[in-house]
Amino acid sequence: MIDKAILLIIDGLGDRPIAALGDRTPLEAAHTPNLDRLATSAECGMMHTVGRGVRPGSDVAHLAIFGYERSLYYPGRGPIEAAGIGVPLEDGDVAMRGNLGTVDDKLEIVDRRAGRIRVVEPFTKMLDGMEIDGVTFLVKPGTAHRAVVVMRGPDLSAAITDNDPHVEGVAASTVTATDDSPSAKRTADALNQFLARAHEILKGHPDNRARRAEGLFEANYILLRGAGQYRRLPSFKERYGLDGCCIAGGGLYKGVAAFLGMTVLDCPGATGLPDTDIRAKFDLALESLSEYDFVFVHVKATDSLAEDGNFAGKKDFTERIDEAAAAFDALPESALLVVTADHSTPSELCAHSADPVPILFHGQGVRVDGVTAFGERACTSGGLGFITGADVMPQVINLLGRSPLLGG
């Protein structure tokens, strides 16, 4: 009987037929003996992650696969980013992600990323904990020029605009309420005061004086976007009774996992980029089965390469995933392995699409079907048929023997 599971999500793996690949997708054209062997001894199918015709972002797609439906649980990007860098959120917090950027004396944006400054912690710590009108501002560093701002206090709202105009050469925007509620107005007012005060503090920061002297862009302004309000939600553990962990390189995926209360493991060599150490991730996934019931492993670069239109790179990277998937030869008999993608990213579209993605369930008890290759078309004839992301966790729970009996 299986009692553990690994869920491998290969970001943006699904694609469309490409003439230069002989009308095959990058996955179909790639030499993938290990994935094909897994498919041969698995139950396969296709998945419309969020629903037919729906083109999901990666965050919404992952939440759907974990059983957290967007309209009930998706808080926007800010709270997920905040969770990803380890900020414990409280009910009602409004979180935003952003950059430290450079503005001139007229608050016109000179550089949105302060010359891609590498470390912003000396700046964020000067602002962290500021209080304005009963609102506490938590200001935490992200990677490189990125930061997260969390507003904590009574009666806040995420119905506010970004102050980041997303272009340079124009003035940073004033934050305004996007509805008529007093809470949105109050939130926007407090945030505008914070941004002005933060600018004054950052301007005088000794590190900025040093940057000025060296001719570098100063980190003298905070550009924010993606406000979202955190509402307490049932954790993955509360929902399924499974201790979950996450192995990922990309911050967003760590964020989604942390947001659901999974433990985010450190995997040396996992970068979220094409140079990532895939085998290290898969080996750590197998090791982690001794401590966790559910291991979520994420591989990112298939999506990034497709967004760059690089179908040959996507095919090559898929072959590297396959090579690393030899690690799953050591999958214990007590473990289920699910392999899928969060959405399709057709390389000729350079963007996410609503095309369904292949999925396989491998492990004791699955009804092995006649599919012998892991691919977008091969899996259409699999035993699972066409499922949605919301079907994944119920099937995992079923195979783990944990489904409650309904009725007598």
Ligand code: ZN
């Ligand atoms: Zn994705």
